[in-house]
Amino acid sequence: MxxxxxxxxxxxxxxxxxxxxxxxxxxxxxxxxxxxxxxxxxxxxxxxxxxxxxxxxxxxxxxxxxxxxxxxxxxxxLGIARTFQLVRIFKDMTVLDNVMVGAFNRTNLAAKAKTKALEVLDFCGLSPKKSILAGGLTIADKKRLEFAKALATExxxxxxxxxxxxxxxxxxxxxxxxxxxxxxxxxxxxxxxxxxxxxxxxxxxxxxxxxxxxxxxxxxEKVINNEEVIKAYLGDKYHASRRAH
Ligand SMILES: Nc1ncnc2c1ncn2[C@@H]1O[C@H](COP(=O)(O)OP(=O)(O)OP(=O)(O)O)[C@@H](O)[C@H]1O
Ligand SMILES: [Mg+2]
The missing domain is CATH 3.40.50.300 (P-loop containing nucleotide triphosphate hydrolases)
Known part of the structure; x- marks a missing residue:
C-alpha cells in the first residue's frame, strides 16, 4: 500500500x-x-x-x-507535517524556540525538545540564527524556519x-x-x-x-507535454519560460 x-x-x-x-x-x-x-x-x-x-x-x-x-x-x-503557504512563525520568539514548538510534538521534556530542535536547525542550515527573533529573519529564512518547524515534528x-x-x-x-x-x-x-x-x-x-x-x-516528462495540462496551466508558464532561456 x-x-x-x-x-x-x-x-x-x-x-x-x-x-x-x-x-x-x-x-x-x-x-x-x-x-x-x-x-x-x-x-x-x-x-x-x-x-x-x-x-x-x-x-x-x-x-x-x-x-x-x-x-x-x-x-x-501519526507522522504528517505540513508547511503553510503564508508562513506561520512566532515572530516574537527566537528561531530556536519556534522549532522547539514543533519538537514538543514528540516529547514533553524541554531538554529533549531543545536537542531535537538544534539538530533540525543544523540540518536546515539555520544554526547561526538560532538566537534571533523569528520576526527579524529574511523571507528565505522565514520559509526555512517554517520548514524546520515541520521537520521537528519528526x-x-x-x-x-x-x-x-x-x-x-x-x-x-x-x-x-x-x-x-x-x-x-x-x-x-x-x-x-x-x-x-x-x-x-x-x-x-x-x-x-x-x-x-x-x-x-x-x-x-509526460506531464509537461500533456495537452490538457499545457492548456490549463503550463502554456504560459513552463513552455514560455523555457523558450526564453
Ligand atoms: N475556507 C474556505 N472557504 C471558502 N472557500 C475556500 C476556502 N478555502 C479555499 N476556498 C476556495 O477553494 C478554491 C481552492 O482554493 P485553494 O486555496 O485550495 O487553491 P490553491 O490551488 O491552493 O490556489 P493557490 O495556487 O492560489 O494557492 C478557491 O476557489 C478558494 O477560494
Ligand atoms: Mg494554495
Missing part, C-alpha cells in the same frame, strides 16, 4: 467544489509535485489531508490507517505548500537542495509549487489539479 492514499476526496465550501473526487497516491520515498492554477484546490487538499478541514466526501489513508477527519494534532502525531511525510515562493534564484537552489536532503533522510515529500523549474527536476511524479479536479498524473 502507498504511504498516503487519497480516495475519491471532495471538499465543498457552500456551492464551491474546491476538491472534486480526487484520487492520489504517494509512495514511500517519493517526491510528488502537486501543481495547478491559482484556486485549483491544492491548499485545500493539503488541509483535508492534514486534518485542518474534514473532507466532504472520500477518504484519506496514511500508513494503511484511515485518518479521514482526524484533527490536525492527531494527524501530525514526520514520515512532509507536505510543502509553496515553500519556495518569493525566493531569489540562489535561495531557490538552496531550498531545492534542502528538499533533496529531506528525501535522502528517508522522509517522503508532497510539494505544491508554481515554479516549474523547481517541481519538474525533483519530482518523481507530478499531479495536476484544475478547478478542483485531477486532470493529470504522470512522470514530469
Amino acid at each position: 502507498a504511504l498516503l492514499e487519497v480516495q475519491d476526496l471532495s471538499k465543498r465550501f457552500g456551492g464551491l467544489v474546491a476538491n472534486d473526487r480526487i484520487d492520489l497516491k504517494v509512495n514511500e520515498g517519493e517526491i510528488v509535485g502537486l501543481i495547478g492554477p491559482n484556486g485549483a484546490g491544492k491548499t485545500t487538499l493539503f488541509n483535508c489531508i492534514a486534518g485542518f478541514y474534514p473532507p466532504s466526501e472520500g477518504n484519506v489513508w496514511f500508513q494503511g490507517k484511515d485518518i479521514t477527519g482526524l484533527p490536525a494534532n492527531e494527524v501530525c502525531l 514526520p514520515s511525510l512532509l507536505m510543502l505548500d509553496e515553500a519556495m515562493a518569493g525566493l531569489n534564484p540562489a535561495e531557490t537552489v538552496e531550498a531545492i537542495a534542502l528538499v533533496k536532503k529531506v528525501r535522502e533522510s528517508g522522509i517522503t515529500v508532497l510539494l505544491v509549487e508554481h515554479v516549474m523549474e523547481v517541481v519538474m527536476p525533483i519530482s518523481n511524479r507530478v499531479v495536476v489539479l484544475d478547478y478542483g479536479k485531477k486532470i493529470a498524473e504522470d512522470v514530469p
Whole structure:
C-alpha cells in the first residue's frame, strides 16, 4: 500500500467544489509535485489531508490507517507535517524556540525538545540564527524556519505548500537542495509549487489539479507535454519560460 492514499476526496465550501473526487497516491520515498492554477484546490487538499478541514466526501489513508477527519494534532502525531503557504512563525520568539514548538510534538521534556530542535536547525542550515527573533529573519529564512518547524515534528511525510515562493534564484537552489536532503533522510515529500523549474527536476511524479479536479498524473516528462495540462496551466508558464532561456 502507498504511504498516503487519497480516495475519491471532495471538499465543498457552500456551492464551491474546491476538491472534486480526487484520487492520489504517494509512495514511500517519493517526491510528488502537486501543481495547478491559482484556486485549483491544492491548499485545500493539503488541509483535508492534514486534518485542518474534514473532507466532504472520500477518504484519506496514511500508513494503511484511515485518518479521514482526524484533527490536525492527531494527524501530525501519526507522522504528517505540513508547511503553510503564508508562513506561520512566532515572530516574537527566537528561531530556536519556534522549532522547539514543533519538537514538543514528540516529547514533553524541554531538554529533549531543545536537542531535537538544534539538530533540525543544523540540518536546515539555520544554526547561526538560532538566537534571533523569528520576526527579524529574511523571507528565505522565514520559509526555512517554517520548514524546520515541520521537520521537528519528526514526520514520515512532509507536505510543502509553496515553500519556495518569493525566493531569489540562489535561495531557490538552496531550498531545492534542502528538499533533496529531506528525501535522502528517508522522509517522503508532497510539494505544491508554481515554479516549474523547481517541481519538474525533483519530482518523481507530478499531479495536476484544475478547478478542483485531477486532470493529470504522470512522470514530469509526460506531464509537461500533456495537452490538457499545457492548456490549463503550463502554456504560459513552463513552455514560455523555457523558450526564453
Ligand atoms: N475556507 C474556505 N472557504 C471558502 N472557500 C475556500 C476556502 N478555502 C479555499 N476556498 C476556495 O477553494 C478554491 C481552492 O482554493 P485553494 O486555496 O485550495 O487553491 P490553491 O490551488 O491552493 O490556489 P493557490 O495556487 O492560489 O494557492 C478557491 O476557489 C478558494 O477560494
Ligand atoms: Mg494554495
